[in-house]
Amino acid sequence: MMDAVRARIRDVPDFPQKGIVFKDITPALSDPAIFREVIDAFIARWKGERIHKIVGIESRGFLFAAPLAYALGAGLTVARKPGKLPWQTIREVYALEYGENALELHVDAVGPGERVLVVDDVLATGGTADAVGRLVARQGAELVSFSFLVELSFLHGARRLGPERVHSLITY
Numbered sequence: 149m150m151d152a153v154r155a156r157i158r159d160v161p162d163f164p165q166k167g168i169v170f171k172d173i174t175p176a177l178s179d180p181a182i183f184r185e186v187i188d189a190f191i192a193r194w195k196g197e198r199i200h201k202i203v204g205i206e207s208r209g210f211l212f213a214a215p216l217a218y219a220l221g222a223g224l225t226v227a228r229k230p231g232k233l234p235w236q237t238i239r240e241v242y243a244l245e246y247g248e249n250a251l252e253l254h255v256d257a258v259g260p261g262e263r264v265l266v267v268d269d270v271l272a273t274g275g276t277a278d279a280v281g282r283l284v285a286r287q288g289a290e291l292v293s294f295s296f297l298v299e300l301s302f303l304h305g306a307r308r309l310g311p312e313r314v315h316s317l318i319t320y
């Protein structure tokens with residue numbers, strides 16, 4: 149299981165800067181059978197978990213959050229880079245494997261009583277997902293888990309997020 153998907157994720161050395169080995173997921177998306185296998189695996193993990201809303205993280209997280217929300221019958225919302233969301237927002241700053249950034253969420257994106265799943269393509273240091281977890285918590289929603297296609301375990305992002313609330317389809 150997942151071996152065919154793993155085979156379609158390629159390493160790109162020194163992208164976007166020297167010393168980073170970038171996991172390029174685009175070959176896994178462009179093959180229809182592989183893309184289906186990925187989305188079906190996310191669905192299999194989260195169906196029956198009463199997820200009310202999925203937060204997709206800009207930008208590659210959107211690719212998985214949207215079909216998963218559709219399949220689960222959950223709502224979809226987005227955590228975006230600063231200045232992209234038109235309504236009133238809250239913001240959290242975070243350090244990335246390569247730099248620093250911030251993410252925003254609409255104030256009414258999630259709220260009390262909602263079971264929320266945060267979805268992204270890659271878990272590296274966990275800084276990005278942790279920031280989104282803080283945004284969700286600030287709005288009083290219940291953060292059920294974080295779910296990723298790829299986890300780079302040597303960067304210990306799961307330790308940072310809390311291993312019991314981290315799910316990954318493929319681990320390196």
Ligand SMILES: O=P(O)(O)OC[C@H]1O[C@H](OP(=O)(O)OP(=O)(O)O)[C@H](O)[C@@H]1O
Pocket residue numbers: 205206207208209243244245268269270271272273274275276277305
């Ligand atoms: O665990 P971390 O160390 O925080 O890194 C993981 C994040 O980095 C990448 O996003 P990036 O900021 O490159 O944005 P993109 O998806 O728009 O390319 C990736 O898609 C994750 O969101």
Ligand SMILES: Nc1ncnc2[nH]cnc12
Pocket residue numbers: 168169170171172245270272273300
């Ligand atoms: N090495 C990596 N490959 C792909 N996405 C990433 N996001 C952060 N680090 C990454």
